[in-house]
Amino acid sequence: MSYFIDLVIVGLSIGMVYALVAIGISLIYSGLDILHFAHGEIYMLGAFIGLMVFHNLGLDYTMTLIVAMVLTGLVGVLIERLFYRRLTQAGGGYTVAGMGMIISGFGMSIVLQNVAYLIWGPKAVPFPVPFGMPIEIGDLSLPPSYIWIVCAGLVLMGSLHLFLKHTRLGLAVRAVAHNKDIAYLMGINVPLMISLIFGIGCALGAAAGVLVGPINYVQVLMGLGVIIKAFAAAVVGGFGSLPGAVLGGLLVGVAESLGAGYVSGSYKDIYAFLLLILVLMVKPSGLLGVEARVKA
Amino acid sequence: MLRVEGVVGGYGSVQILNGATLNVGEGRIVALLGGNGTGKSTLLKSISGLVKPWRGSITFNGERIDGLRPDLIVRRGLVQVTQGKDAYPAMTVEENLRLGAFVVRDRARIARALERVYGYFPILEQKRKQLSGTLSGGQLQMLCIGRGLMSEPRMIMLDEPSAALAPQVVLDIFRTIARIARDGMTVLMVEQNVRMALLLASYAYVIRDGVIHIEGPADALIHDDNVRLSYLGGTVASSDAGLSLH
Numbered sequence: 001m002s003y004f005i006d007l008v009i010v011g012l013s014i015g016m017v018y019a020l021v022a023i024g025i026s027l028i029y030s031g032l033d034i035l036h037f038a039h040g041e042i043y044m045l046g047a048f049i050g051l052m053v054f055h056n057l058g059l060d061y062t063m064t065l066i067v068a069m070v071l072t073g074l075v076g077v078l079i080e081r082l083f084y085r086r087l088t089q090a091g092g093g094y095t096v097a098g099m100g101m102i103i104s105g106f107g108m109s110i111v112l113q114n115v116a117y118l119i120w121g122p123k124a125v126p127f128p129v130p131f132g133m134p135i136e137i138g139d140l141s142l143p144p145s146y147i148w149i150v151c152a153g154l155v156l157m158g159s160l161h162l163f164l165k166h167t168r169l170g171l172a173v174r175a176v177a178h179n180k181d182i183a184y185l186m187g188i189n190v191p192l193m194i195s196l197i198f199g200i201g202c203a204l205g206a207a208a209g210v211l212v213g214p215i216n217y218v219q220v221l222m223g224l225g226v227i228i229k230a231f232a233a234a235v236v237g238g239f240g241s242l243p244g245a246v247l248g249g250l251l252v253g254v255a256e257s258l259g260a261g262y263v264s265g266s267y268k269d270i271y272a273f274l275l276l277i278l279v280l281m282v283k284p285s286g287l288l289g290v291e292a293r294v295k296a
Numbered sequence: 297m298l299r300v301e302g303v304v305g306g307y308g309s310v311q312i313l314n315g316a317t318l319n320v321g322e323g324r325i326v327a328l329l330g331g332n333g334t335g336k337s338t339l340l341k342s343i344s345g346l347v348k349p350w351r352g353s354i355t356f357n358g359e360r361i362d363g364l365r366p367d368l369i370v371r372r373g374l375v376q377v378t379q380g381k382d383a384y385p386a387m388t389v390e391e392n393l394r395l396g397a398f399v400v401r402d403r404a405r406i407a408r409a410l411e412r413v414y415g416y417f418p419i420l421e422q423k424r425k426q427l428s429g430t431l432s433g434g435q436l437q438m439l440c441i442g443r444g445l446m447s448e449p450r451m452i453m454l455d456e457p458s459a460a461l462a463p464q465v466v467l468d469i470f471r472t473i474a475r476i477a478r479d480g481m482t483v484l485m486v487e488q489n490v491r492m493a494l495l496l497a498s499y500a501y502v503i504r505d506g507v508i509h510i511e512g513p514a515d516a517l518i519h520d521d522n523v524r525l526s527y528l529g530g531t532v533a534s535s536d537a538g539l540s541l542h
Contacts (some may be wrong), residue, residue, distance in 0.1 A: 170396070175384060175395055181346055182382050187370030187399035187447060 002139045005270035007261040008254055013146040013215075015253020020208035021230035022237070022245035023160070024201035030177040030240050031197030034084065037105035039205055039230070041112035046072040047218040050125060061129050065210045068205040074141025083108065084198075085191070088219065093291020107224070116220045127213030136150025145214045156207055157246060160200070164242075168244050173197055225269070229256075232276045238289020247287055253277060284296045297322040297451055298343070298374070298481050303344050304361070313351065314438045314506035318337045320451070325473070325483040327497035327514065329490050335506040338519035340453055343484075344376035345369045358452070371399050376453045377444035380436030380460075385429030389420055392428050392439055396446030405448065413442035416472050434465035441473070458489040472494050494518045504510035 021043055030034045035043075039136060048070035049216070059067060087100050091244040131148065133143040162169040176193040184190050209218075218223065233252045235246025252272045259271035279287060298320040305314035311336045320326045330336045341347040342356055345366035354362040356374050364372075383392050393413060397406045413422035416439040419509045423431065428439055437457055444452050457473065458466040470492055477483050487493035494500055502510040502523065510522060517523045 103452075155521060166404075171391060171395055172398060174387070178384055178386070179382070181366075182378055182384070184346060184366035185370065185376050186395050186443075187367045187375075189365070189367050191365075265402055 004258075004260070005140060006142075007257045009142060009146055011254035011257030012044070012250055013149040013153075013253070014257065015233075015250035016149050017208045017212045018226065018229045018233045018252050019246045019249025020153060020156065020211070021226055022202045022203040022233040022249045023229055023242055024156070025234050026206075026240050026242055026245045027177075027197055028201040029081055029234075031201075032084065032194055034082075034101045035105065036201070037102065038079075038108035038112060039201070040207040040227030041109045041116070042072060042076060042170060042202045042223075043226055044116060044218075044220060044223040045075065045112060045209070045211040046202075047127070047209030048116060049075075049206065050210035050213060051125060054129075055128070055246075060273065061148075063113075065207060067155075068210050071207045072206030072209075073203035075201040077199040077234075079108065079202075080195055080198040085192075085194075104156075109227075113220055118198065120220065124217035124219035127218055129214045131214065141155075149211045152207070152211055156204065159203070160242070169196070183227050229272050232272045235266075235286055236276055236279045238286030241286070241288045244286055244288035251287075263268075297357060298484065298491070299353075299355040300339070301355075302345065303342055303349045303354065305347055305349040305351075306338065307347065309526045310331050311350075313342065313349070314504065316506060316508055317352075318441050318508060318511070319483050320427070321484060321499075323477070323480060325477050325497045327486065327493040327500040328350045328369055328484060328486045328503060329488075329500055330503040330509075331488065332501070334503050336503050337455065338506075339503065340455055340484075342377060343369075343453065344374070346376075370447060370449070373447075373450035374453070375444045375447060375449040375451070377455065377457070379455050379457075380433055381404060382426040383436050383439050383443070385427065385430070387428060388404060388425055389428050389431070390424040391468065392443050393420070393424075393446050396443035399447050405412050409446045409448055413445055416445075416476060419450075434461050434469065436510060437461060437465075437469055441476075443471070445476070445481075449481075452476075454483065454485040456486055456488060458487060458492060466492060483507050490523070491518075496539050 018200065021039060025036055025039050026039070026199050028034065039196065046068055049071050049285070053067045053071070054064045074236060083104065087104055089276035108173025129145070131144040133141050135147070164174060172193055173196065174189045175188060175189055180190050183193070229252055232247070234245050234249055237246065252275060255271045255275045256268060260268045298314060300318045302310065302315045302317055303313050305313055306485070312461070316335065316339050318328070318461065328336050328339065332532060338347060342349045345361070345364055349362050352362070356372060361374070366430060377438070382511050387395070394406065396449065397409055400406050400409070417434055420439060422444055431439060439456065441454070454473070458468055461469070466489065473483065475498060485493060485497065494517055497514045500511065500514045500517050501508045510517065510520065512520065
């Protein structure tokens with residue numbers, strides 16, 4: 001039984017990482033109408049920036065997390081302003097401009113990988129956070145880093161929820177995500193909100209990268225596996241739905257952990273997709289998804 | 297107050313407006329009439345900034361506004377009211393209204409505007425905590441008009457406020473529009489319901505093929521043979537004589 005609980009806790013914490021990346025993808029999808037395929041690289045960039053902040057500024061782990069989120073968010077805003085915005089404008093506003101956006105997302109992912117190679121090299125680097133000994137509860141022994149991921153993830157999601165539901169800016173973000181023309185007519189500076197949405201999405205991706213640092217190594221290719229799981233998570237939960245992204249992320253994490261623990265660890269990457277296929281067979285719109293939304 | 301001169305524009309490479317010109321004086325209700333595909337919505341969007349005019353000029357309160365971003369035009373006090381279907385369904389009635397006051401930072405002003413809107417449309421106050429997705433078509437139209445008033449603009453532009461509504465509901469809404477105008481609002485309304493629009497407005501423009509085709513005082517147009525034949529189905533029904541919106 002304690003083995004099972006252990007696996008669930010490990011699954012929930014890695015699921016929290018997927019969920020944070022998936023929330024970013026969903027947020028960017030609803031705000032900019034693009035599938036951001038370079039989001040795994042934003043997550044990687046966030047982890048490296050976190051590492052740099054941690055080593056050079058001598059901050060503690062919590063502050064490192066916050067500073068890395070802010071810096072990566074700013075990098076995201078820069079990327080959106082310099083590259084994606086031109087493409088969306090050429091396509092007549094922020095609508096799916098066909099393949100262009102998707103291809104450029106892949107392109108951005110390759111560019112960011114290579115930029116990271118140039119700056120930080122190909123070596124996998126540990127994130128040296130002294131979390132101390134595992135916490136013993138009965139016959140469970142919980143590594144603190146896992147607990148940390150779950151708690152930090154919950155705090156971030158809670159803050160995002162409060163921001164979206166209870167602030168003037170959050171209301172504007174929701175308006176822009178639903179319909180840009182109407183948001184414009186409310187007097188909302190839509191391009192600014194789009195930058196904000198992209199920045200928040202990137203900051204959440206960075207948070208995931210910094211949180212995963214202590215349990216995995218930080219390396220240039222770390223985004224590849226995560227982006228695929230995060231997309232699976234977003235689809236399992238219902239694409240574009242933020243609560244769906246959270247639920248999907250946690251389910252994918254737990255499925256993966258239980259599968260690896262009880263069936264076979266070498267097929268670890270398959271369980272997420274088994275879950276995906278199962279969910280799509282039963283409910284094609286995803287668990288919390290509404291019926292397909294046609295974007296004008 | 298609003299002066300549109302020789303506006304040419306459209307979407308992509310499709311030209312829809314071929315030099316439209318109109319004027320709206322302060323405190324008046326002016327109607328812009330025309331069938332589907334004549335360019336009236338495009339003209340409205342050109343004024344509110346959603347569509348950038350290719351040529352011509354648009355002046356509001358003596359200031360050029362053509363080419364400005366739509367949110368900056370809202371900040372200057374000119375607001376396009378959306379159609380009822382464009383309320384945000386996943387937000388409550390009050391959230392929709394507060395969104396309309398996005399450009400206002402002063403809480404007291406927002407509270408005052410909210411009170412005023414609830415005065416015009418008491419039903420919205422009763423339903424303020426409901427998701428706007430649960431409202432009827434007429435209530436949605438009221439919500440959108442109310443939302444447009446929340447930033448306390450100097451002029452509003454209505455995009456077919458009678459669209460897809462029952463006659464009694466249209467009458468209610470038009471009476472309230474008349475009341476809003478009496479309280480000092482300048483109104484430009486795009487309508488397909490020519491009869492009702494001419495009863496409400498003091499001056500009207502008829503647009504066809506992207507240019508103003510006929511214009512004149514509303515009570516003259518209602519008896520104009522061209523307008524009657526093209527848009528009013530020949531005669532003005534006698535029942536309209538007793539209909540008063542003011």
